Amino acid sequence: MLPIFTTRSQRFIKGSIFEYKSGRGCSRISKMFLPHIPPVSNVSSRVLRVLGCNPSLYTLQGSNTYIVGTGHSRILIDSGEPNIPEYIKNLKETMEKYKFKIEHIIVSHWHEDHIGGVKNILDMISNKNECKVWKLHPENEKLREYNFPINFMKDHQEFHTEGATLKIYHTPGHTTDHVVIFLDEEKALFSADCVLGEGTTIFENLEDYMKSLNLILQLNPAVIFPGHGSVIQNPIRHVNNYIRHRVEREKQIIQMLRDHPLQAMTKSDIVNKIYESIPKGLLKVADRGIEQHLIKLQKDGVVIKIDNVWKFNNSFSL
Template sequence: MAGPPPKPWPTGLVERPEPLVRRVLAPNPSPYTYTGTQTYIVGEGEAVAVIDPGPDDQAHIDAIVEAVGAAKIAAIMCTHTHRDHSPAARPLAERTGAPIVGCAPLVLDDSGPRADASFDRDYAPDRVMEDGEAMTGPGWTLRAVHTPGHTSNHLCFALEESGALFTGDHVMGWSTSVVVPPDGDMGAYMKSLERLYERGDRVYYPAHGAPVEKPRQLVRGMIGHRRQRENQILRLLGETRQSAADMVPRMYKGLDPRLTGAAEMSVTAHLLDLERRGLVGRSGDLWQTL
């Protein structure tokens, strides 16, 4: 994971990466959220969409409303229901009357290391978007792209007028996505990466970090990186039976101690995928090649 840029960060300020897109940074930086969650406002004129409203933070909600101005919010759209993405949807909807649309709700427990990423149990969409379904407004079209893996309900949203893709946590330029079982699934994540690689999107706007200007190049590198991790696990298990925790120090040199839990869950996600493919087996916490 890359370190954040020097402060000051543009928390609460409106930035415009392209004519149809504005973004507002939430005040929730962490080792897992980089400088914070970026909420995107899509569209101009009388109606806009808000993507990933972020945490239930009054200052951030105020900043979103101020950025929208006199326009109507046609939809509050959530890529997934981790607590740094969707909790502001409900208070923003109550304040503006806008419907909540996008990903399906989840009520699973999150056994991962991210205190900021347990699931939002209060998320209740007015409409769940299916893969390929579109939300439209004056001069903009956002089409849902089903990308499970980081979470089983993860969606990206493609802005058809400009070729931009809002990628939530599925693809980020500053870090690989954390895949935390049982809901996070490495096999599904890899298939979703391959799906994005086959697309022709011009730019990615992730929920954390800078825009991705060369998306296919980055996705190709991410797929290669995950395959390298997989091969590394198989080599280590070829030496002796090991637990996921045993492998982390050898696989992640110089790792920030705050990220050890995330690394262990990533290794576990790889192991579960390899197990489904019949390449490894386990006895208790110890894994071995087959």
């Protein structure tokens, strides 16, 4: 997961470096002002959250992993990064405290901060050979190699455990294999990196990403448990803000090109004008987002590209 903070949400990145301390060994230095998330917490009667102990400029407070169910066998959603002893310790203590084993690990997408901890978890649990790891694999896409056995799930596949029914929804955009997971009993959505608790996220394909955001609106969740950041208690407003922000960013790019018809504007010029005050370490990520907007606008016929210079298409009628 690689979040990029927009001008609308720069309150999360302004200011000096502070030390984010979660306790129980889960502490590192971060460059953001973010709400505190405990290392382990009950976020609902059926869901435990175990923080990945990997806070950073890109992972916010860390990767959120979730244990779902109420019985002796439960489902883990995402696994954090590889080789984080604090996370494995906290997960093990949580399993011992609540007296359950993990029967399934559902991975939301291929990014390392979501799938990287799987092997460490399998090596820690007593039922390693029985626990199944699941991930969606898009058709016609090259298989990735993993150091553990993996099963490929389908769009709309359901998982059942005591106290919980989970349904998979393919939501490409952030990555081609990205999924969100719906908890039927609570009308709760595990959004992974499609929607974050703080800031906004990046995407490989803007058109697909917008469709995925609209799918979430159709699911009409009562609450969202994101892959990073705080629990989202007002999900519809939150997702609509995501959509509105993308539309506003598109309008901003169009207006910038219309206002400078004689100026040769490269993608970097656009990025530097829009993101004047974000940390330099995030400019590369911002560049990817603007590129996706330009690709969409070019496809829509709104802008044209000539020798790496972008211009508004004067023949296009807004």
